[in-house]
Amino acid sequence: MSFLSSMSISASALTATRLRMDVITENMANSSTTRTANGEPYRRKYVVFQEKTSDRDFASFFNRARQAPGGVRVVRIGEDQSEFKYDYNPTHPDADENGYVRLPNVEVVQEMVDMMAAVRSYEANITAINAFKDMVVKTLEIGK
Numbered sequence: 198m199s200f201l202s203s204m205s206i207s208a209s210a211l212t213a214t215r216l217r218m219d220v221i222t223e224n225m226a227n228s229s230t231t232r233t234a235n236g237e238p239y240r241r242k243y244v245v246f247q248e249k250t251s252d253r254d255f256a257s258f259f260n261r262a263r264q265a266p267g268g269v270r271v272v273r274i275g276e277d278q279s280e281f282k283y284d285y286n287p288t289h290p291d292a293d294e295n296g297y298v299r300l301p302n303v304e305v306v307q308e309m310v311d312m313m314a315a316v317r318s319y320e321a322n323i324t325a326i327n328a329f330k331d332m333v334v335k336t337l338e339i340g341k
């Protein structure tokens with residue numbers, strides 16, 4: 198394993214987590230958007246992570262174990278296909294003929310929970326980078 202691999206792993210996780218927080222923020226900002234460019238309410242988005250290396254056979258797994266791990270990457274940003282919520286409000290401009298308005302499938306409480314988990318993940322990776330940095334400083338002090 199290379200000397201800087203732990204820094205690289207944490208840095209890739211920080212980048213991926215930052216994107217996750219941006220998507221959660223977008224979801225919360227659009228939690229009441231009833232009409233988008235395609236004419237539907239806003240659909241909740243989510244981020245899918247994956248390990249950077251994708252080899253699955255034993256030989257490549259064994260060789261990868263001797264080398265630096267790859268870290269984390271974002272595979273895609275998907276849209277939640279669950280049903281929209283409905284609210285009875287006949288005076289709303291987007292109400293249908295029965296007076297119901299289709300609302301986004303975003304649950305603000307769930308988004309807050311996801312945001313707290315993302316923040317904890319971000320903090321954990323910052324802590325790992327700081328621990329690595331402290332170890333490097335201590336190692337350099339030994340050489341004095």
